Amino acid sequence: MNVTLAVKQYISKMIEISGPGMKVLLMDKETTSIVSVVYTQSEILQKEVYLFERIDSQNRDNMKHLKAICFLRPTKENVEHLIQELRRPKYSVYFIYFSNVISKSEIKALAEADEQEVVAEVQEFYGDFIAVNPHLFSLNLQGVTRGRSWEPSMLARCTQGLTSVLLALKKCPMIRYQLSSDMSKRLAESVKQIITKEYELFDFRKTEVPPLLLILDRSDDAITPLLNQWTYQAMVHELLGLNNNRIDLSRVPGVSKDLREVVLSAENDERESVRRGEDVCKNLLTHHDFRRGSPKVDSVHLDAFVDNYPQFKKMSGTVSKHVTVVGELSRLVSERHASWTKVKQYVGCASNAQLHGWELVAVKLMRSLLFAQMVQAVVEYGGKRIRGSDLITPTDAVSITKHTKGLINGVENVYTQHQPLLHDTLDQMIKGRLKDSQFPYLGASSLRDRPQDILVFMIGGATYEEALTVYNLNRSTPGVRIVLGGSNIHNTKSFLEEVMSATGHSGSSSRAHGGGFHSSRR
Incomplete structure (x- = not known):
């Protein structure tokens, strides 16, 4: 399972279908990011794509000598932009690719707008996510929750992103979710509803052991995003x-x-x-x-x-x-x-303390109030009464000291000794010991065999430390392939913004020939 390769293959296929000749790549804000993460500009140029434009740009020139490859999210805004584009086409021919499922009514609206018959292709290519690493993807969403509930638009976007990843990797999974999180259950049900509705799309070759989708909630481990993660990628992000x-x-x-x-x-x-x-x-x-x-x-x-x-x-x-x-x-x-x-x-310094003591007191008070507010927000977001798991095992000072000393002894680098909760969760899952009482299956009986293909999605955002955990588990566990995704990839700053927002402490987040017009899905 390689999300980077999946998106690259989609883009390569788009360009290949359009045939030889000079091309323009017409995208929206999100698909621009999706493409730029997996392809460099020089690589795209080698495929005769000489121009990159936004579908919502009002100042594009007419260039009839160029073919247009449109890669867009199937939003109402993008469909409307396309309708206007087809009524007054700026390019000789259009190859249209949507990053997710598009409705038949919107396809019909595009067909009616194509009066000059410039559309040569309409397809669904499911690259509706940011492939950060081969084993890590993000939806670039900040502020997905309000309290313990979904922002309605965020639930829809996470469902679209997750189903897109499943389709790109050609997986129809069994679904497990974190029981302590109502948001996890709602997302699991929403994904299952799409799989049921679009059953033909998910009709992949059956494997001996079905793939598994595990949906988790960031609030179950609010410690990992607050730590300085001593790996290159994580330090750069921090x-x-x-x-x-x-x-x-x-x-x-x-x-x-x-x-x-x-x-x-x-x-x-x-x-x-x-x-x-x-x-x-x-x-x-x-x-x-x-x-x-x-x-x-x-x-x-x-x-x-x-x-x-x-x-x-x-x-x-x-x-x-x-x-x-x-x-x-x-x-x-x-x-x-x-x-x-x-x-x-x-x-x-005594003189500074005398001259500017009131300033220092004021700054200290302000910082103390802000810190207290943040601590309160983090406790509300991921405190003991919220968590479904035992995040910190030792309960008293002596136990904690012994536990910490035991961890440090024999550790090559004490700065990288921390293991996120995700490591234990996945380790238990791989060994078949993850409790159904804490992580139940959605509408299915338990999986008897050890899972081989595991897709993990973290509501509220993942971290690069957790991505490293997944990478190491993939290397050390033959026959098991894990991909991690999150609504976002957090550093300390973005996570605290997510927490403050969630707890209310922040105010601020197909083919057409002639008259015939039909779509195909890949």
């Missing part, structure tokens, strides 16, 4: 912010123009590629005389240099990118440490 795998480095002092925004993608930064790049660099350094500042000019070494130069150039850019990112992480950590040291010195 300190710099990762938005659709992109990092904004424009504020980095002295950053070069081509590094103001960089992409951090597991797909493009595989360790194997890095190792190949290191080998190329070593070869080049070996055959280069730095004292004279010029390479040894002989035919063998020159041929090797020419053969390896593209890879060297690519890896040179990758190394520069990561050096810049790590350098900025280091600068921010040092800067924050220095700021904290200055605050302690300032507070400890």
Whole structure:
């Protein structure tokens, strides 16, 4: 199960169907993000897609020499934009692809608008999610809850996103949900309703052990998103912010123009590629005389240099990118440490305490009130009375001390010793020990065999630490394939915003030929 590959194959198929010739890719705001995460601009350009436009842009030129590939979410707004587009077409022919199920009435409305018969294809290609990593996806939704209930539009969007992932991976699963969360049950029922309604779409080849969809609630583990996660991807998201795998480095002092925004993608930064790049660099350094500042000019070494130069150039850019990112992480950590040291010195200075004591008291009071409000919000969101599981096992100070000491002993890196609750949940599920009383099946009896294909969805957002847990379980458990998804991918800031919003502490989230017009689904 690879969500990145699934979306890439859909996009490749769209471009392939349109045939040779110059093309424009017409998207909406969300599908722009969906495409940009799995394809770089240079990769798309190699497929003769020379222009990228938004369907809602009012200033597009007429370009009859271009074919239009439309990749859009099936929203009312997008359908209306398409209707207006087909009445006054700007391109020679249109290949229309929706990222999810579209109604027959909307297909009929598009057919009626196609008076000039420019539509060559209408299909459903189910890429209605952000494929962050091969085993991780997001719906980029913030503020999905109000109290313990769904925001109605968010329930609909999460249902669409989840069913899209199932269709993209070609899975018709059994469904389990977190009993302590009414939101989990509602989402499970909503997904099941779509599977029942669109049963023909979910008529995939039966497997010996059916796939499993597990729906969880973020409130069951409100600790993991609050921790500083000591992995590369997680630290970047915490300190710099990762938005659709992109990092904004424009504020980095002295950053070069081509590094103001960089992409951090597991797909493009595989360790194997890095190792190949290191080998190329070593070869080049070996055959280069730095004292004279010029390479040894002989035919063998020159041929090797020419053969390896593209890879060297690519890896040179990758190394520069990561050096810049790590350098900025280091600068921010040092800067924050220095700021904290200055605050302690300032507070400890007698003259400052006398001259500005009232200011310090005011700041301290404001911070205390804000902190108290946040603590109250987190307790309301994920406190003991809300949780369905025992998040913190030791109950007294002595037990906690012994438990912590036992965890630290023999641990190679104490900063990465924390295991999110998801690890235990999945471990129990894989071993067939996950309790039906806490995670019941929806309308089905228990699964007797060990599950092989597991899709986990976290209402309220997942984290990169949990994605790493899934990655490690995939590597260490032969025959088991797990994909993790969330309404969002959180760092501390975004999670606290989610909590404050949820608890009310924040005010702020087919084919057409001639007259015949029909759609097909993939």
